[in-house]
Amino acid sequence: MGMDKIRHILIKNFKQILRTKVSSLIILIGPILIILLAGFAFNSSGLQGISVGMNGDMEDRLNKEIRDDLQNEGLGIKTYSNIKACTESVKSGENHVCLFITEKHPPSDLTFIDDRYDHNVSISADYSKTRIIWTVLNKVNTIIEFKSKEITYTLFDDLSGKITYAINELENKEDQIDQAIRTAENVAEQLEDAEGRVGILVEQTNNAITELNSLEIQLLSTVSEIESISGQTPQTQNMISTISTGVGSIKISLTNINENLNGMGGIHSQITYAKTNTENLVNQLKNIRSTLSKISNDFEDFKGVVAKDLMEPIQPEYSSVSGEKANAEGGLEYFDYILPGLILIVIMFSSILLGSTNTIGEKKNRAYIRNILSPTSTGTFLFGSYLTALIILSIQILVLLIIAKFIFFSPLDLQGITVPLALLLSSSLFILIGTVIGHIFKSEDTTIIASVSIGILLLITSSMIMSVETIPYFLGSIVSLTPFVLLEDILRKLMIFQLPLTSIFIEAILIIGYIVSFTIIAVISQNKTKYKETF
Amino acid sequence: MEPVLEIKKVSLSIKHKEILDSINLTINKNEIVGLIGPSGSGKSMLMKSIMDIFKPTEGIVLINGKKLSKKEIGYATQENSIYENLTIQENLSYFGRLFGLKKSEIKKKSKEILPLLELEANKNRLVKHLSGGMKSRVNIACSLIHNPSILLMDEPISGLDPMLRKNILSLVGKIRNQGTTILITSHFISEIEPFCDKIGILSKGKLLDYGSVKELKYKYSKYYNVLITANTNEYQAIYDLLGKKIKISNAVIKNNKLILQIPKTNTINQYLLFIPSALGSLGERISNISITEATLEGVFSSLFKNGDG
Secondary structure, three states: OOOHHHHHHHHHHHHHHOHHHHHHHHHHHHHHHHHHHHHHHHOOOOOOEEEEEEEEEOEEEEEHHHHHHHOOOEEEEEEEHHHHHHHHHHHOOOOOOEEEEEEOOOHHHHHOOOOOOOOOEEEEEOOOOOHHHHHHHHHHHHHHHHHHHHHHHHHHHHHHHHHHHHHHHHHHHHHHHHHHHHHHHHHHHHHHHHHHHHHHHHHHHHHHHHHHHHHHHHHHHHHHHHHHOOOOOHHHHHHHHHHHHHHHHHHHHHEEEEEEEEHHHHHHHHHHHHHHHHHHHHHHHHHHHHHHHHHHHHHHHHHHHOOOHHHOOOOOOOOOHHHHHHOOOOOOHHHHHHHHHHHHHHHHHHHHHHHHHHHHHHHHHHHHHHHOOOOOOHHHHHHHHHHHHHHHHHHHHHHHHHHHHHHOOOOOOOOOOHHHHHHHHHHHHHHHHHHHHHHHHHOOOHHHHHHHHHHHHHHHHHOOOOOOOOOOOHHHHHOOOOOOHHHHHHHHHHHOOOOHHHHHHHHHHHHHHHHHHHHHHHEEEEEEEOOOOOO | OOOEEEEEEOOOOOOOEEEEEEEEEEEOOOOOEEEEEEOOOHHHHHHHHHHOOOOEEEEEEEEEOOOOHHHHEEEOOOOOOOOOOEEHHHHHHHHHHHHHOOOHHHHHHHHHHHHOOOOOHHHOOOOOHOOHHHHHHHHHHHHHOOOOOOOEEEOOOOOHHHHHHHHHHHHHHHHHOOOOEEEEEEOHHHHHHHHEEEEEEOOOOEEEEEEEEEHHHHHOEEEEEEEEOOOOHHHOOOOHHHHOOOOOOOEEEEEEEEEEEEEOOHHHHHHHHHHHHHHHHHHHHHOOOEEEEEOHHHHHHHHHHOOOO
16 A cells, blocks of 8 residues: 555656646756756867967968967967957957967077977967866967977977988998008008018118128238238239228228118118007097997987987876777767766756755645645655655656767766666665755755755765865865765766776765665654644 | 544643643534634644644543544645645545545545535646635545545635635535534634534633533623614614613624614513614614624624633
8 A cells, every 4th residue: 555655646746747847847958958068068079169369470381380270170260460459359258368479580590490490479368267268278289289399390300310411421431431540550560561671671781781890800900911921012012902992992881881771770760650650540540430430329329219209208108997998989088987977966966956846845835734644654755755756867867878878979888787776876865865955944945045055065075076185184084975976986987987886885885874864864854844834 | 422523631732832721522423513712722723633733742632432543534724735736636536545545435435525515527627727715625625535534624714705605614514414523613703603513612722612502602692782774873862862771782883784782681572672662753763673692703702802812
């Protein structure tokens, strides 16, 4: 009979809702609007409706290229003759950003390599438009950074070409130096040989001189002996004369030989000097060769380096921890990452408002007294009201998921039992919170204000608005236990990472604890207040 | 006499304020009992104590000799306790289900109630599209759907125009004829008087008296009302002349009639003979003269002259 009563409470509730066109429209259209707006806002990479003010210098290549890139990204461009007018247009809301690109004067030599070098880029933005400004600035900065890198690559490519030319030239010069070293070494060897030969010749000449001197002495002795022999004969006289002449010739020869010997000594010294110099030259050439080799080798290290490596020496690779799935199905969009939070926001506000407005609406209904005077338990009405809200929520969530899946093509896997179970937990908890609010407050106005306030409080303390990790530890530890944060964590784990139920065990236990607590509070508050509003 | 409702020494205090003080009241089967009293006298609180909305601090309420059973009581509130966005039949079905009736029982009871309350033709219309009088009848119908032994009607005709009041009160009699005992509160004393078998008079949470209308009138009314119709210019002279011969407790001119309150020292017939003769030649100019017993309202007024609840 209890279930039959609940069935009739449900029928009564739905008839009442459906016969109130405004409320039924809000129930269905509300979440559709939210998901469509959020979906189109976050799922679109285009920036339609964003306009950038620029200087209209059509002659300037950099200006033209950036303008074209911005237009290709879907941004609107308006041109201004001076930066003041452009900045004023941002203040008046005509443009979101003012981007002025002007050439530097005088230009540096690098402009001969790339004429886009040496520009001043001035960006003025309206930071009060907090939700959009960083998206716009990021887009503008991305385009400018890309252009800046393009210019740097051009410059580096030029530099790289020159380094390659230098390396090739050095390699050629190394061969020539090697050839010179070899030649110098041959010269040194030949000089050394000549030095030896001249030395031998000097020695032999010295020996000849010694022998000649000895011969001269012997001849002179012979002459003396002959002269001492009495009686010189003409023959003897001739002999002496001949010998004397011979001695004279020997003396002359010795003089000549000595002169030659002195000359040969000078030659020897010169050969020795030349040899030493040649050896020094070889050593110097070898040092030069070694230095050139080192320089060449050093340049060789840069030969394979491309501009990207030099400009971006560390190139991090980003991948999502939900990686495999993302890769397999073409990647998760920003919209997909916020979808769990978005669904939770809809569930939270819808559930709290449904729970509270159903409760206060029923309490304020004149027919309420007939309900509570009937032999039907408080729990039956509570369960009936909870089921009504849950069915409406289920329809809303279904609409949300259908839109996410078939309009925004979200690749999130929403099948299986885990996600519906988590959504059921979320809805149940927030409906019960709403029910308690509905019982505590006395008027519809204050109930709605309280519901919205609690919803906003839970939302503000969630990671959708601020990071729980960055607030002070004490507050953070409290905030991390709030229903929204716990449920957001559960949905994120289940919807994005596809983790098993065991991964959300603690969070689920806490949420079930909340549900049990709020059920008890709802029953107590209903029993305490049921007659107060009616009488 | 079979008692349906027995209120035995019921007292009620809320926040140390005494609301009801040792009320004793018994209502027998098929009786229509009116509960009258000034505002704040405790009429509604007594009804709520009967309904167990406010638990009596002392005493006991018995329905058919047993402790309260919600199924035994029908409660028609002052404001219509019905869902505006449901049809008459849907309201009946819903509340019937809450009282544990089966579909067939609801169908059967609806067939009895709807014609009785003249709602049959509109049973599939949304309540919000009905007139005020029809809504009041739907409210009563919903109170009767579970076939209660006693129907409590809290100010059922307040806020209605005279025609609707008459219409609703005529239904009270019909409901009684179907076998339902009725306890009704109203401040339209003169209008409920003809329908009530007994009247309870409440003041400051106490039941001052309880009895049949006739008993109460006899007990509390010490005056007759003399209604004289004449030229309004003559009323002062009539009053002065009669005042010299009989004691006039009160005199008012209402609807071009002079109403004089005179003590019950003689019978009505004696007065009807005496008054014209006492007026002499002035009596010839009177177009009509009638004498009535005091109404319940008169009793009520005499009891609460100072508006003291």
